[in-house]
Amino acid sequence: MEVNINSIIWDAKEWVFGYNHFQMIATVSDYWRRKVLSVLYGRGTTTRAELVKATALNTASVSLVLRELIDFGVVQPLGKLNSSGGRKSEILRLNPDAAYFLVVELAGTRNRFGFVNLGGDVRFRWEQPFPERSAVSIEHVADGIHKIFDHLSSYERSRTISIGISYTGYLTPEGELTAVHLGWEKVPAAQLLEDRVQFPVFLAPDCYLKALVEHSMGIAQGIGNYIFVSMDDGLGVGCYVDGHLLMGKHSMAGEFGHITIDPAATDPCTCGKVGCLEAIASSPNIVRQYVRRTGAAPSTLSAFAVFDHARNGDRAAMEVIDRVGGYLGLGISQLVNLLAPELIVLGGDLIEGEDLFVPRIREQISRHALAPLAGSVAIETSRLGQDIALKGAASLAFRQSLLHKAALKAICSPILIFAGGAEA
Amino acid sequence: MEVNINSIIWDAKEWVFGYNHFQMIATVSDYWRRKVLSVLYGRGTTTRAELVKATALNTASVSLVLRELIDFGVVQPLGKLNSSGGRKSEILRLNPDAAYFLVVELAGTRNRFGFVNLGGDVRFRWEQPFPERSAVSIEHVADGIHKIFDHLSSYERSRTISIGISYTGYLTPEGELTAVHLGWEKVPAAQLLEDRVQFPVFLAPDCYLKALVEHSMGIAQGIGNYIFVSMDDGLGVGCYVDGHLLMGKHSMAGEFGHITIDPAATDPCTCGKVGCLEAIASSPNIVRQYVRRTGAAPSTLSAFAVFDHARNGDRAAMEVIDRVGGYLGLGISQLVNLLAPELIVLGGDLIEGEDLFVPRIREQISRHALAPLAGSVAIETSRLGQDIALKGAASLAFRQSLLHKAALKAICSPILIFAGGAEA
Secondary structure, three states: OOOOHHHHOOOOOOOOOOHHHHHHHHHOOHHHHHHHHHHHOOOOEEEHHHHHHHHOOOHHHHHHHHHHHHHHOOEEEEEEEOOOOOOOEEEEEEOOOOOEEEEEEOOOOEEEEEEEEOOOOEEEEEEEEOOOHHHOOHHHHHHHHHHHHHOOOHHHHHOEEEEEEEEOOEEOOOOOEEEHHHOEEEEOHHHHHHHHHOOOEEEEEHHHHHHHHHHHHOOOOOOOOEEEEEEOOOEEEEEEEOOEEOOOHHHOOOOHHHOEOOOOOOOEOOOOOEOEHHHOOOHHHHHHHHHHHHOOOHHHOOHHHHHHHHHOOOHHHHHHHHHHHHHHHHHHHHHHHHHOOOEEEEEEOOOOOHHHHHHHHHHHHHHHOOHHHHOOOEEEEOOOOOOHHHHHHHHHHHHHHHOOHHHHHHHOOOOOOOOOOOOO | OOOOHHHHOOOOOOOOOOHHHHHHHHHOOHHHHHHHHHHHOOOOEEEHHHHHHHHOOOHHHHHHHHHHHHHHOOEEEEEEEOOOOOOOEEEEEEOOOOOEEEEEEOOOOEEEEEEEEOOOOEEEEEEEEOOOHHHOOHHHHHHHHHHHHHOOOHHHHHOEEEEEEEEOOEEOOOOOEEEHHHOEEEEOHHHHHHHHHOOOEEEEEHHHHHHHHHHHHOOOOOOOOEEEEEEOOOEEEEEEEOOEEOOOHHHOOOOHHHOEOOOOOOOEOOOOOEOEHHHOOOHHHHHHHHHHHHOOOHHHOOHHHHHHHHHOOOHHHHHHHHHHHHHHHHHHHHHHHHHOOOEEEEEEOOOOOHHHHHHHHHHHHHHHOOHHHHOOOEEEEOOOOOOHHHHHHHHHHHHHHHOOHHHHHHHOOOOOOOOOOOOO
C-alpha cells in the first residue's frame, strides 16, 4: 500500500471559494497559523483574547487565522462565555479530530504502534513483539505503520498528517540513527521510512518526547523549568530549562542514567562502565540487586514484585529500595543544583513505586541540594499513563508538522465529509 | 554628581536632517537595529552579505540599518574586499568607541569597577578593597561608579550607555539580590543603584557573565553547546545548551560547586553541607587540603604555591592535585553526560593549573562519560584574562541595552564631536 500525503492535501487552486474568501486566505501567513495552532494545542479551551496575548500577534492577524480555521472546521467555537466587561467572549478549541498522527515507540523486543488525534488521545495502539532484540528492520516498522493505516476510515486517512517516532539511541546531524537495542548502526531511519510510507517522519529520543508531552498537556504544562525523570529498563531525563527542552550536541543531552553516581560503586552497566546511576536505579537492576541478596530466581521476578516485598517488610527488598532511592535522590539533587527546576516529574516504573521513592528522593534533595533550590522544587508523578511515549511522539509530529510546509497545509485544510461518514 | 542618561540621548525630533533622510530613519525598526547590532558585536569585521545571512533579515532592512549606523559613525566601513564575483564587498565593523559600559564585579572584600568599550576592551579598572566582607553598601557601589564616571572625557560620558554588574548570589524575580559575601539579603540592588546613578543597571551571576563573553568574543564564539567552568574562591559553571545560556528558576542554574560529588567525602563546605565539589575543588580548599597533610602555615600559602609544589614533586601537593583533579573531572564528566557539550572552557585559577588539571580531567571524562559524548568534547582554557568578569558585565549591559528602548536609542545615535575632542 502506498500512502501519499500529497493526494490528501487540499489544494487552494482547486477548492471553490468566493473571491473575497480566497483573497483573505491568501493573506494569512504560515507564521500566524503556526503561532495560533501551537497555542491552541494542549490548552483545552481558550478565547480570542487569550490567543492574542499568548501568541503576541495583533488582533487582526489572530482573527484572520481563526476565521480560516473555524471555516475549515479545524477550530471549533463552543459557545459564549459570560464576561464582566459586557461583551461575551467566544470559547474556542482545536477540533481534536482535525488531525491525526501515526506514532511508533521503538523499544526493541516490544515495539508499539499507535494512532493519536490532535487532542492527544491514543485512538488505538498495537504491539509487535520480536523474539530477538536485533531482529527489527525498517521494513518491520513500515509494515507496522501500514497495518495501522489499513484500519483507518477514509476520513481518518484524509486527516493523517505525519509520523512521530520515539527511539533510544543517537541520531547524527545527517539523520542516521544508532540504536544498540535494535541492532541499528547509523541507519538513515527517517529517510528510509519516508520512502516507504510517503509521510513526513520525525524522530526524537523517548525521554525528550515524554518531557515534551508532559509540558504540552500534562502536569508540567506551562512550567519553564522542569525535569522529567523516567525509569524503566533504563534511566533518562528530559530537561526543560527557561522554556527550552535541552538537546545538546547530536540530541545526546540527558544521559542521566550514565552519570557515575558514586566512585566507590561497582555495579556493572550495560554501557561497559561501572557505577552508573542506571546500573543501580533501573527496573532490571532492582531485580538484580534483590536476587544477589536473596538468591531468588530472577526469571520469576519483576521490579514491581520487589516493590511489594519491600512494602511487606522484606528486609532485602527494603535494603534494595533504600539504596536505589538514595542514589536516585542523590542524582536528582545534582540536577536540582545544576538546572534549578521548579518541578520534577517522575515517570515509568517510578509511578508504581511512588510511595517508596518519593519520600527518599525528597530527603536526599534536602540533604544534597542548596537550600534555596531544595526548598522550592516540587515532585510529582506523571499521570499520562502507559502510552506517554506514543503521546509524546504525536506531540513531536504535531510540532514538527507546523514547520513543514506541506504538513501545515494539510492541518490547515477544510475538513471534508466522506461517503464513509466523518467522525468530526 | 548626577548622571542622566536622558540628557545625552539623541532626540530624532531635534536633530536636523533632510526630509528623505528623516523619513528613512523613521522606518528603521528597533527589531532590525537589535539584530544587526547583536551580529556585529564581538565579530570583529563582517560584510553586508554575512549580516543578511546571520540576521535572517532581508537585504533592504539590513541596508537601511547600516545606512543609519554608518551615517552616525556607529558602524565603520573599513574598505573593500576583493571578491571573486566581480563586485567588491565592503568590510564593516562596530566602532569600538561608539558605546561604553560602566561595570562592577561585586566580589566581597575586593570589588572591582571598570569602563569597557563596545569592542570589549577594558579601558580602565579600579579596585576597592574592604576590610570586612559585609561592609559593602549600595552607596559604596554608587560611589565607585561615580569615581569612574568623574574621570571620563565629555565624549566618553556622552556615549556611556548602561551599567553591568557581576554578582555571586541569588536574585528574586522582583530583582532583590541576596549575596552572603556582601551581607546583602533581598536588596533591590538594581533599583537602588538606578536611583543613584540614573543609568539602566543590569545584573547577572558572575559565571553566567564569563560564559556569555566567552561565547560573544572568546574561544567559544559561535559554539552552541559549551560549558564554562570557573574555579577560584568558589566553583561554578555557565552552561550553553542549544545556543541558550541556562538560567533556571531565579537564575540559580549552575550550582556545580554544590553537587555532592562523593557520598563518602566529608569535606565541609561553606554552604553547610559536606562533600560538595567546591569543598574539594576550589582555591581555598586546595590550600586547606595541603595544610591538613603537611601542617604548613595556611597564611603563607596560595593555591598557586600548591601547584608549584606539585610540579616540583612534593608528594602531599601531588596527592592534593590528584584528588582535586579527579573529583573535578568526575563532576565535569557528569556535565558531559547531562548536557552533551562540544567544548569545556576552564577559567579562573584553573588557567594557572592547566598543565596539572587538563590531563586528569580528560582521563576522568574518558572513564565516566558515555563514549560518543566523551569522544567529541574538547577542553580549552579561557584566554580572556583576569578581567573576564568585567568584560562579561559589559557584554550583559550591551545585550540588555538592545532590549531597553532608551539605551538602544543612545547606542544608535550620531556620534558628536565635543570641544574636548572625540576619540572616535
